Amino acid sequence: MNQDEAISTMSETQQVLVIVGQAFDVEAGALTGPRRTANLSNARHAAMWILYEWMGLSLNETGAVLGGRDHSTVLYGKRQASGYLACNPRFRAKMTSIRNDLRPTLKRELPELPPAA
Numbered sequence: 001m002n003q004d005e006a007i008s009t010m011s012e013t014q015q016v017l018v019i020v021g022q023a024f025d026v027e028a029g030a031l032t033g034p035r036r037t038a039n040l041s042n043a044r045h046a047a048m049w050i051l052y053e054w055m056g057l058s059l060n061e062t063g064a065v066l067g068g069r070d071h072s073t074v075l076y077g078k079r080q081a082s083g084y085l086a087c088n089p090r091f092r093a094k095m096t097s098i099r100n101d102l103r104p105t106l107k108r109e110l111p112e113l114p115p116a117a
Contacts (some may be wrong), residue, residue, distance in 0.1 A: 012106055013051065013065045019042075019101045020047045023094045026080035040079075042084070047097060048074050049081035054110050086117040 010018065016030070021028035024043035024108060029045050049088035051062040052074065059071035059078075066074070092113065099110055 012055065013057070015105050016050055016055065016102065017065075018048060019098055019105065020050065023098045023101070032065075035069075040046075042091065045077040045081040045084070046091070046098065049085075049095075050078035050098065050102075052078050082114070085114060089116075092116060 017028040017031050020043055020117045021099060024039055025041050026043050030040055031047055036103055047066060051057045052059065057065065061073045062078075063069035063071055081091075081095075083106060085095060096097065096112055099113065103110055
């Protein structure tokens with residue numbers, strides 16, 4: 001089974017974690033773990049934003065997907081990602097890449113990213 005076939009058998013939330021992990025060069029499983037390195041935190045914040053904004057999960061549901069994190073942690077991470085999207089071109093480029101990778105995987109259209117500041 002190739003990687004595309006493996007991804008197609010996963011739930012949508014698992015697919016998001018795999019694609020975010022690939023974009024940030026971290027293991028998908030690390031997104032649900034306790035480590036807090038800068039790159040891993042940025043990836044986790046991106047996943048929080050995507051799960052909440054694009055997938056429509058609640059703060060509590062997003063936290064559950066990401067290892068049982070509290071809703072306030074998800075809210076903080078989502079706000080961090082929004083700030084990065086507004087003023088960090090590297091983060092924005094990764095999110096654009098993730099969006100392009102997710103669209104065919106999820107087989108639906110995703111909203112555009114919010115405008116940069």
